[in-house]
Amino acid sequence: MKPANRVERVPPSGIRRFFELAEEQDDIISLGVGEPDFTAPWATREAAIASLEQGKTSYTANRGRRDLREAIGETVDQRYDLSYDPDEEVLVTAGASEAVDLAFRAFVDPGDTVAVAQPCYVSYVPGVQFAGGEVCPVPTRREDKFKLTREVLADAGADEAEMLVMCYPNNPTGATMTREELGEVAAFAREHDLTVVSDEIYAELSYEHEHTSIATLPGMRERTIVINGFSKAYAMTGLRLGYALAPAEATTAMNRVHQYTMLSAPTTAQYAALEGLASCDGVVDEMVTQYDRRRNLVLSRFEEMGIDCFRASGAFYAFPAAPWDDAEAFAEALIEEVNVAAVPGTAFGEGGNGHLRVSYATGMDDLKEALNRLEQFVDTHETNPKA
Amino acid sequence: MSQEDVLAVLRKSARNSPEDIARQLDMDTDEVEAVIEQLEDEGVIKGYQAILDRRKLDEEVVRAAVQLNVTLDRETGYEDIASRLAKFEMVDSLHLVSGDFDFLMEVEAGSMREVSQFISDKVAPVPEITQTITHYVMDSYKEQGILLGDGHDDDRLSISP
Numbered sequence: 001m002k003p004a005n006r007v008e009r010v011p012p013s014g015i016r017r018f019f020e021l022a023e024e025q026d027d028i029i030s031l032g033v034g035e036p037d038f039t040a041p042w043a044t045r046e047a048a049i050a051s052l053e054q055g056k057t058s059y060t061a062n063r064g065r066r067d068l069r070e071a072i073g074e075t076v077d078q079r080y081d082l083s084y085d086p087d088e089e090v091l092v093t094a095g096a097s098e099a100v101d102l103a104f105r106a107f108v109d110p111g112d113t114v115a116v117a118q119p120c121y122v123s124y125v126p127g128v129q130f131a132g133g134e135v136c137p138v139p140t141r142r143e144d145k146f147k148l149t150r151e152v153l154a155d156a157g158a159d160e161a162e163m164l165v166m167c168y169p170n171n172p173t174g175a176t177m178t179r180e181e182l183g184e185v186a187a188f189a190r191e192h193d194l195t196v197v198s199d200e201i202y203a204e205l206s207y208e209h210e211h212t213s214i215a216t217l218p219g220m221r222e223r224t225i226v227i228n229g230f231s232k233a234y235a236m237t238g239l240r241l242g243y244a245l246a247p248a249e250a251t252t253a254m255n256r257v258h259q260y261t262m263l264s265a266p267t268t269a270q271y272a273a274l275e276g277l278a279s280c281d282g283v284v285d286e287m288v289t290q291y292d293r294r295r296n297l298v299l300s301r302f303e304e305m306g307i308d309c310f311r312a313s314g315a316f317y318a319f320p321a322a323p324w325d326d327a328e329a330f331a332e333a334l335i336e337e338v339n340v341a342a343v344p345g346t347a348f349g350e351g352g353n354g355h356l357r358v359s360y361a362t363g364m365d366d367l368k369e370a371l372n373r374l375e376q377f378v379d380t381h382e383t384n385p386k387a
Numbered sequence: 388m389s390q391e392d393v394l395a396v397l398r399k400s401a402r403n404s405p406e407d408i409a410r411q412l413d414m415d416t417d418e419v420e421a422v423i424e425q426l427e428d429e430g431v432i433k434g435y436q437a438i439l440d441r442r443k444l445d446e447e448v449v450r451a452a453v454q455l456n457v458t459l460d461r462e463t464g465y466e467d468i469a470s471r472l473a474k475f476e477m478v479d480s481l482h483l484v485s486g487d488f489d490f491l492m493e494v495e496a497g498s499m500r501e502v503s504q505f506i507s508d509k510v511a512p513v514p515e516i517t518q519t520i521t522h523y524v525m526d527s528y529k530e531q532g533i534l535l536g537d538g539h540d541d542d543r544l545s546i547s548p
Contacts, residue, residue: 019546032546039539122548171548293396293411300410341546364400368407 010126014347021332022341029370031358032341034171036235036316038290040272041283044234047275048268056267062259063251064092064243065270071277072243080203080213082226088248091255092265096201096229096242098258100165101127103197103225103244106253107163108133115158117148117166119173119319119345119352121199124165136161139351145310146175146319146351150184159192166214167199169206169314172348172357174295176314179212186217196224201242202315204233204284207292209313215245225250230269232315233284234276239269291316294360294367301371305378316361319345319352324384327354333381338373389414393422394431401435440535441527448495449523450479451502455490455510456518463515465489471513477505488520499523 002008015032022028039045063069069086076082084090093099100123108114110132116124117138128135138156140146148166158164166185168177177185189196196214203211215224229242242265244254276284298318302309309320324330327344335341342359345352360367392412396403405423409416426432441448457468465483472492473481479493492510496502502521511519528535 013548015546015548019544022545028545030545033543034547035543037541037543289395290399296413297407297410300413343546347548364403 006130006132010129013122015122015343018331018335018341018343018347021335025335025339025341028335028339028341029362029366029373030341031360031362031367031370032343033359033361035237035361036232036287037361037363038235038287040234040236040239041276041280043279043283044236044272044276048239048272051268051271056271058267060092060264060267060270062255062264063090064265065274068092068270068274068277069243071274072245075277076226076228076245080200080211081216082213082245084245085248089245089251091244091246091251091258092270093229093242093244093258094262094265095231095237095240096199096227097123098240098262098265099225099227099229099242099244099254100124100197100199101130102254102257103227104128104131104133105257106250107195107225112163113161114163114165115153115156115161115194116349117164118350119146119170119348119355120165120167121171122348124167124199125349128165133163137350138164139349140173140175141351142310142321142355146170146173147177147181148185149181150188153185153188158188158194161192161194163195163197164189165197165199167201169202169211170317171202171315172317172343172345172352173319173355174312174315174317175310175319176206176209177212178209179217182212182214182217186214186220189214189223190219194223196220197227198224199227201227201229202232203228205288205291205316206314207288207295208311211314222247225254230273230276233287234273234280235287236269236272236276239272240266241269241273290364291360294362294364297364297367298358298360298371301375305375307378316359318358318360319355320358322354322356323378323381325354327356331356334374334377338377340370340373340377389418390422390426393419394426397423397432438530438533440530442535447497449497449499449502450493450495450527451524452522453490453492453494453506453510454488454518454520454522455492455516457489457515458517459515468513468515472510475505475509477502488518 069090072090073084073086104127108131112133113136114128114133115136115138125135138158198214213226215221215226226245230236302320307320309318312318322330331342331344342356345355396408405416405419409419477494477496479495482491484491506519506521
C-alpha cells in the first residue's frame with residue numbers, strides 16, 4: 001500500500017534516532033524526556049478508578065462533560081484571567097495535541113501559510129502539513145532568549161501568513177514571555193490579520209513571572225485559539241486530556257472535526273481531570289516548586305561548568321548551547337560515553353541549531369548524577385574534537 | 388523566607404549539601420550555611436536521620452504504639468509525666484493527644500519481651516498513669532511522608548518530544 005503523498009513527505013520525528021541510541025545503553029539517565037517524572041496526583045487517579053467502578057465508561061458529550069468544561073472555565077478565569085463560556089467556547093480534547101491538530105484542520109486550507117515560532121514542539125509542522133498548509137518557520141534567537149519578537153516575525157515573512165503558532169512557556173527552550181513582550185506579537189497579529197494558535201500547555205510552569213495568555217491582550221480574544229491541558233501541570237500525560245478555548249465559531253468548527261474523529265475525549269480521564277481541578281492545587285504547587293529548584297540547580301551547574309545557557313524561566317527545560325559546534329555529535333557522544341541523554345535542538349526546528357534540550361523532569365538524585373557525568377564529560381573533552 | 392526554603396529543601400532530603408541547596412534556591416553557599424547554623428542553634432533542626440524500610444534489614448526490631456491514660460493532680464502536670472517518660476531511650480516519640488487517651492508513645496526495642504518489660508516495669512508503675520494499652524506494629528507502609536516498599540519503576544520513554 002502506498003501512503004498518501006502528504007504523509008510521505010513528512011519525515012519521521014528527529015528524536016527517533018536519539019531514542020534508539022538511548023535505548024541501547026544500560027544505566028542511562030535521560031534528560032531527554034518531555035513529560036513529568038511525577039505521577040498524576042493520587043486523588044486524580046482515585047477519581048478515575050472510582051469512575052470505572054461506577055461504570056462510567058460511555059462516551060461523553062462531544063465537547064466534554066459539562067461539569068468539566070465549567071470547572072475549566074472557572075480555573076482559567078481565576079488563574080489567567082481568561083473568560084470562556086463552558087457551553088460554547090470550551091472544547092475538551094484527547095490531549096493538547098489533538099486540540100492543536102483540530103485548530104489546523106479547522107482553520108488551514110490547502111495553500112494557506114502557517115507561521116510557526118521555532119524551535120518548537122515536534123508536531124506543529126507535520127500538523128500543518130497534514131492539513132495541507134505551508135509552513136513558514138519563524139526562528140527565534142538566542143540573543144532574544146528565544147522569545148518571539150516583531151523583528152523575527154517580520155524577517156521570516158510571517159506577515160504573509162494566515163496563522164501563527166506559538167508556545168510559551170516553550171518546549172524545547174524553557175523561554176517564557178511577559179505580557180509586555182507579548183504585546184508586540186499581538187500587535188503584529190492584529191496588523192496582519194493572523195489567527196493565533198497559542199499552545200499554553202506549560203502555563204503553570206512559569207517561574208519568574210505570572211503566565212500571561214496572549215488571548216487576554218486587546219483585540220486578541222477573537223483571533224486566538226488557546227490550548228492547554230492536564231499533561232504537564234497535573235502530570236497526566238498518558239491520560240490524554242487537553243482543551244481548547246476559543247470564540248464559539250472556532251470551537252464549533254473544531255468540534256465538527258472532533259465529533260467525527262474522536263467523538264469525545266477519554267471519559268475516565270475527564271473524571272480524573274475534574275478531580276484535579278477540584279482538589280489538587282496544592283499538589284500542583286508542590287511540583288512547580290520542585291521543578292523550580294531543579295531549574296536553579298541545572299542553571300547553576302551549567303554556569304559552573306562554563307556551559308553557555310540563557311536563564312530559562314518556564315516549562316521543565318533548559319536550552320544550553322552545546323559545547324561543540326556540532327550539537328548532534330555532542331549529544332551522541334554524551335549518550336555513548338557517559339550514559340546521559342539530551343536531545344539536540346535541531347530536532348525542534350530552526351533556531352535550535354547548536355543547542356541541546358535538557359529536561360529537568362527527572363528526580364533530584366538522578367539529575368545531580370547526570371550533571372556530574374556531564375561535567376566529567378565536558379572536563380575530559382576538547383571543545384571541538386576533530387571528527 | 389530563605390529560612391523556610393532551606394528547611395523545605397532539607398526536609399525533602401537532608402543529604403543535600405549546602406552547595407546544592409544554594410544552587411536550588413539561587414542563594415550563596417555561605418548564606419545557606421549561616422541559615423542552617425542558625426536553625427541548629429535555635430533548636431529548630433533537632434537532628435538528621437535516615438528513613439529506613441526495616442523489612443529490608445535482617446535485624447528484628449519491635450515497635451509498639453502505646454496509649455497512656457493519666458490522672459493529674461495539683462503537683463503533677465502533663466509536662467512532668469512526659470519529661471519522665473521521654474527520657475527513656477526506648478521511647479521513640481511521645482505526643483499528648485486529644486480523644487480517648489492522653490499520651491501516644493512509640494517505643495522501639497529488640498523483642499516483644501523487652502517492650503513488655505519496659506511497659507510493666509517502667510511505665511505502668513508511674514503513679515499518675517492509670518492505664519496502658521500496647522499496640523505492637525505488625526507492618527509499616529509509610530514513614531515520614533515516604534512510601535515504603537519497592538515503589539514503581541520509571542516507565543517513561545527515555546526520549547520523548
